[in-house]
Amino acid sequence: xxxxxxxxxxxxVALVWGMISAMPALALPPADDIPEEILRTAIITExxxxxxxxxxxxxxxxxxxxxLRDPNIPRRVSxxxxxxxxxxxxxxxxxxxxxxxxx
Numbered sequence: 192x193x194x195x196x197x198x199x200x201x202x203x204v205a206l207v208w209g210m211i212s213a214m215p216a217l218a219l220p221p222a223d224d225i226p227e228e229i230l231r232t233a234i235i236t237e238x239x240x241x242x243x244x245x246x247x248x249x250x251x252x253x254x255x256x257x258x259l260r261d262p263n264i265p266r267r268v269s270x271x272x273x274x275x276x277x278x279x280x281x282x283x284x285x286x287x288x289x290x291x292x293x294x
Contacts, residue, residue: 236248
């Protein structure tokens with residue numbers, strides 16, 4: 192029985208491979224699809240703000256990205272958010288000192 196399976200196994204693989212290779216390619220993109228290589232070289236002239244999502248021109252987008260990347264520009268944070276950050280830091284300190292009481 193084992194010898195018979197060993198002899199027929201390559202035949203089965205060859206049969207399946209023949210059927211697969213004879214099938215037409217179904218995963219090809221449509222003819223009017225623009226290739227990815229061309230899309231990578233396309234110049235983007237319109238963009239959206241990463242903060243608000245509103246449309247921006249390319250010049251405004253570049254200026255916004257430069258402002259966001261510059262670490263020397265002080266960021267404006269609302270007083271409510273500043274107070275919340277302070278309270279969270281105080282809570283973290285309290286957890287280190289009194290881990291059983293503050294949870």
